[in-house]
Amino acid sequence: xxxxxxxxxGRGTPAAARGRGPARTTADGAAxxxxxxxxxxxxxxxxxxxxxxxxxxxPKERRGPTAFLAxxxxxxxxxxxxxxxxxxxxxxAAALWAGRDGAGAREAEDEDAAARRQERxxxxxxxxxxxxxxxxDPHPLYAHEGDxxxxxxxxxxxxxxxxxxxxxxxxxYFRDGEPEARARIEQLLYAKCGRGRExxxxxxxxxxxxxxxVLDPLPTDIGAQPYVTAQGESVLGFxxxxxxxRTLPVRTEDGDRDEPPVLWxxxxxxxxxxxxxxxxxxxxxxxxxxxxxxxxxxxxxVLVVDGGATGEFGFLAGRPGVLAVESTVAGALALxxxxxxxxxxxxxxxxxxxxxxxxxxxxxxxxLWIVVDRPAALSHLAAVGGLEDPQGLLEVxxxxxxAANVTVVVADQFDCTALLGAAVRDHTRARVVLGPxxxxxxxxxxxxxxxxxxVYDVPPGRGYVRLGQGPVHRxxxxxxxxxxxxxxxxxxxxxxxxxxxxxPAGGSAxxxxxxxxxx
Numbered sequence: 001x002x003x004x005x006x007x008x009x010g011r012g013t014p015a016a017a018r019g020r021g022p023a024r025t026t027a028d029g030a031a032x033x034x035x036x037x038x039x040x041x042x043x044x045x046x047x048x049x050x051x052x053x054x055x056x057x058x059p060k061e062r063r064g065p066t067a068f069l070a071x072x073x074x075x076x077x078x079x080x081x082x083x084x085x086x087x088x089x090x091x092x093a094a095a096l097w098a099g100r101d102g103a104g105a106r107e108a109e110d111e112d113a114a115a116r117r118q119e120r121x122x123x124x125x126x127x128x129x130x131x132x133x134x135x136x137d138p139h140p141l142y143a144h145e146g147d148x149x150x151x152x153x154x155x156x157x158x159x160x161x162x163x164x165x166x167x168x169x170x171x172x173y174f175r176d177g178e179p180e181a182r183a184r185i186e187q188l189l190y191a192k193c194g195r196g197r198e199x200x201x202x203x204x205x206x207x208x209x210x211x212x213x214v215l216d217p218l219p220t221d222i223g224a225q226p227y228v229t230a231q232g233e234s235v236l237g238f239x240x241x242x243x244x245x246r247t248l249p250v251r252t253e254d255g256d257r258d259e260p261p262v263l264w265x266x267x268x269x270x271x272x273x274x275x276x277x278x279x280x281x282x283x284x285x286x287x288x289x290x291x292x293x294x295x296x297x298x299x300x301x302v303l304v305v306d307g308g309a310t311g312e313f314g315f316l317a318g319r320p321g322v323l324a325v326e327s328t329v330a331g332a333l334a335l336x337x338x339x340x341x342x343x344x345x346x347x348x349x350x351x352x353x354x355x356x357x358x359x360x361x362x363x364x365x366x367x368l369w370i371v372v373d374r375p376a377a378l379s380h381l382a383a384v385g386g387l388e389d390p391q392g393l394l395e396v397x398x399x400x401x402x403a404a405n406v407t408v409v410v411a412d413q414f415d416c417t418a419l420l421g422a423a424v425r426d427h428t429r430a431r432v433v434l435g436p437x438x439x440x441x442x443x444x445x446x447x448x449x450x451x452x453x454x455v456y457d458v459p460p461g462r463g464y465v466r467l468g469q470g471p472v473h474r475x476x477x478x479x480x481x482x483x484x485x486x487x488x489x490x491x492x493x494x495x496x497x498x499x500x501x502x503x504p505a506g507g508s509a510x511x512x513x514x515x516x517x518x519x
Contacts, residue, residue, distance in 0.1 A: 043098035046098045058149075113161060116161045117157050120162075121155060125146065128185075129143065129146070132171055132174055134171070137173070152166060152167070153169075155167075162193065163212070164214040170185075170209075179449060183449075186199070189201070196455065197455070198217075198453055198474075199452060200214075201453075220476060221252045221254065222238060222250050222478045223479045223480070224478055224499055227250075234296065236477070238262065238475070239474050239476070241260045243471065253491075266367065268402060268403060272430035272468040273401055274398055274410075274430065275409045276420075276424065276425075276432070276445075277409070277432045278413070278417060278445055279413065279414065279433060279435040279437075280414055284434045284462070284477050285411040287480050288432065288477045289409060291478055294480060296367070297321045297499075299366065301368050302321060304322070305335060305370075305390070306325065306326065307332070307378040308327075308377060309328075313371075315497075319501055319503055329390070330387075332390050333382070333387060336370075336372075342368065343397045343406050346405065347400055367406075368405065368407070369406075369409065370408045370409070374413070379391050379421070389421070391420070392421065394421070394423055394424060398427035430465075431445055432464070433446060434475075434477070435458065435460075436458055439453075439454055442464050446464060461477030462476050462477075481496065
């Protein structure tokens with residue numbers, strides 16, 4: 001009996017299944033053996049692609065120095081003992097690291113991020129073309145579909161691919177000396193780079209360059225506390241480290257640290273002896289006045305006129321050094337009339353002393369601080385009642401306060417600026433603007449525009465300050481709330497009360513009389 005031939009093994013048969021197993025095992029083994037070579041080749045390709053992208057992203061004017069530096073490094077490695085061998089080992093390690101499996105996904109993400117960032121730069125370049133181009137320029141830096149590499153440099157982005165720093169060149173014929181021309185460019189950059197952040201614009205007219213940088217928010221966790229300052233120095237608030245040369249130790253809930261302050265010097269040697277604060281309601285103007293009054297008490301005398309009659313200075317009544325706190329029109333007129341007469345008496349004392357010794361001058365009266373909140377409201381009430389304008393009584397302290405060691409601090413709201421007296425506007429050369437305000441508003445008060453783009457979502461106490469003819473600084477006023485207000489946090493309430501001198505045992509009225517007699 002003939003035995004049938006065995007059927008040829010085909011797909012799906014047990015023999016085929018048995019054959020695929022050894023083949024797969026052989027392939028897997030070969031892949032394991034060749035894996036280092038595959039990783040090495042793949043990593044070398046990725047390194048080469050990264051080098052090409054880096055070279056393409058390098059501005060043309062920097063490619064020559066970059067190539068020279070690379071050649072010098074290669075020559076130095078070649079001349080070093082075992083230099084070529086060490087370089088080969090380092091290159092091999094870098095290729096193996098770049099060729100691993102996870103590097104491909106990250107490289108793809110980096111490529112996508114680089115493409116998005118390049119698109120942002122291209123859009124910004126096209127937006128600047130109408131402002132930085134001229135039809136008479138034979139070789140324009142800015143032209144539609146032009147080269148961004150020749151004008152943009154040192155571009156930095158955050159995690160959301162938004163610009164955080166940029167250096168751009170502009171043509172020499174751009175009118176960078178005109179504030180209007182600068183403002184148009186700054187507004188465009190503010191819109192294209194992302195709203196809601198504060199940008200610093202640093203114009204370099206000598207080499208036609210503009211540096212843009214995103215500023216970090218100023219700290220808002222600094223409260224009222226004793227500051228390490230000299231006599232005659234007051235802390236208006238805190239600013240950027242680049243704007244001042246000094247730092248002060250401050251205490252916060254997160255620990256102690258150093259912060260750059262804005263120091264205001266008062267007294268006979270001050271060039272800006274009086275201060276004007278303007279802002280919208282709730283922006284911290286009264287907070288700044290409270291902070292200055294608390295700082296002045298250890299070395300001086302303070303009288304307060306509360307034109308808003310809000311009672312936010314009531315915690316000062318009866319404290320040693322506080323002459324009076326008035327909120328009525330009649331009381332304010334009497335207090336300011338006494339302050340004007342006291343200024344004149346202080347002016348007569350050095351004249352009567354003649355050639356008094358320096359020690360006698362040092363033993364003179366303590367510095368007098370006149371703190372006036374909302375004077376425009378008081379002037380309106382006085383005009384309705386047919387009384388004298390309280391702001392007119394400030395003319396003598398404002399005009400002669402520097403020689404008499406008298407400091408005047410005035411705060412009011414933006415909508416009452418036109419109602420401020422001529423003496424207040426003319427003799428307050430140290431000025432602060434708090435709260436949301438346009439660049440034009442800031443410039444109208446400070447006399448110079450800010451070097452940053454004002455933002456409209458700011459915490460209380462945030463603004464700008466300018467002392468005389470100095471630069472404009474960002475400012476964050478330390479939190480100094482009314483400790484008697486029911487909504488004041490306990491920590492801030494205790495911080496303010498600890499700075500106040502203890503009232504005398506006789507009560508607030510007796511304390512005020514004692515302070516007045518002790519002057």
